[in-house]
Amino acid sequence: MADLPLQVRDLVRTFPGGAGLHGIDLDVAPGSVHALVGLNGAGKTTLMKAVLGMLRPTSGTVRVFGADAAAARWDAVGHVVAGAATYAELTLRSNLLAAARWHGLAGARAGDAVDRLLDELDLARYARVRTSRLSDGNRQRLALAGALVHDPALVVLDEPTNTLDPSGVVLLRETLLRRVAVGAAVLVSSHHLDEVARIADRITVINRGRVVGALDPRGLDIEREFFAIVHDDDQRASR
Numbered sequence: 001m002a003d004l005p006l007q008v009r010d011l012v013r014t015f016p017g018g019a020g021l022h023g024i025d026l027d028v029a030p031g032s033v034h035a036l037v038g039l040n041g042a043g044k045t046t047l048m049k050a051v052l053g054m055l056r057p058t059s060g061t062v063r064v065f066g067a068d069a070a071a072a073r074w075d076a077v078g079h080v081v082a083g084a085a086t087y088a089e090l091t092l093r094s095n096l097l098a099a100a101r102w103h104g105l106a107g108a109r110a111g112d113a114v115d116r117l118l119d120e121l122d123l124a125r126y127a128r129v130r131t132s133r134l135s136d137g138n139r140q141r142l143a144l145a146g147a148l149v150h151d152p153a154l155v156v157l158d159e160p161t162n163t164l165d166p167s168g169v170v171l172l173r174e175t176l177l178r179r180v181a182v183g184a185a186v187l188v189s190s191h192h193l194d195e196v197a198r199i200a201d202r203i204t205v206i207n208r209g210r211v212v213g214a215l216d217p218r219g220l221d222i223e224r225e226f227f228a229i230v231h232d233d234d235q236r237a238s239r
């Protein structure tokens with residue numbers, strides 16, 4: 001059987017004071033969206049950083065296409081976690097070209113990929129604008145474009161819609177679903193349960209650094225279900 005794009009087993013990462021991750025198991029299959037939801041401080045960003053090799057696990061394993069962080073095919077991964085790495089003085093297009101080259105695209109392939117992403121995320125009109133002058137939402141669109149420009153097989157996005165306007169939310173949804181339809185795997189976190197339910201195949205609830213339940217994306221009242229799961233877990237913890 002082919003290696004999963006992402007497999008996390010018994011992942012522990014503790015911070016002084018006891019916060020962090022306390023034994024997370026998680027899979028992301030090809031051609032699917034796996035969403036993480038949880039309250040502020042639940043551990044979503046920490047999990048994504050550990051998945052991407054930005055944080056060393058205290059124990060447990062992360063496998064990206066079957067390999068650990070040292071050997072993983074990072075050129076097949078695109079991410080926006082903990083802010084975008086952009087050059088403030090470069091234009092939006094130059095930044096996107098830099099992201100394409102950094103991900104291994106060269107020459108005309110890089111230029112074509114950049115133009116496609118400018119179109120997909122409706123950024124062409126800002127292509128010549130210096131990045132320091134972009135609005136927060138357009139800077140986020142640039143970050144997302146940079147994460148997707150090389151058509152990664154695994155996409156990891158931490159709260160990607162936070163600064164997006166409604167049209168950005170729709171464009172991101174469409175571009176992710178197009179990629180998923182041709183086999184990409186997506187791990188995404190969000191506080192917007194309705195939005196998550198529109199794109200996710202699986203929704204995992206994280207609380208206090210643990211997986212505490214799952215939501216059915218087709219469920220009728222996933223908000224109520226979410227709060228019930230979190231409340232039950234908090235009750236258990238306080239006993």
Ligand SMILES: Nc1ncnc2c1ncn2[C@@H]1O[C@H](COP(=O)(O)OP(=O)(O)OP(=O)(O)O)[C@@H](O)[C@H]1O
Nearest residue numbers: 015016019020038039040041042043044045046047
């Ligand atoms: N470098 C650090 N040192 C100490 N504690 C940390 C550190 N990074 C995160 N934490 C703690 O780990 C817990 C999980 O934080 P994390 O940022 O992963 O949560 P989150 O689910 O992404 O929250 P949010 O929805 O607010 O973005 C929190 O209690 C946080 O304070």
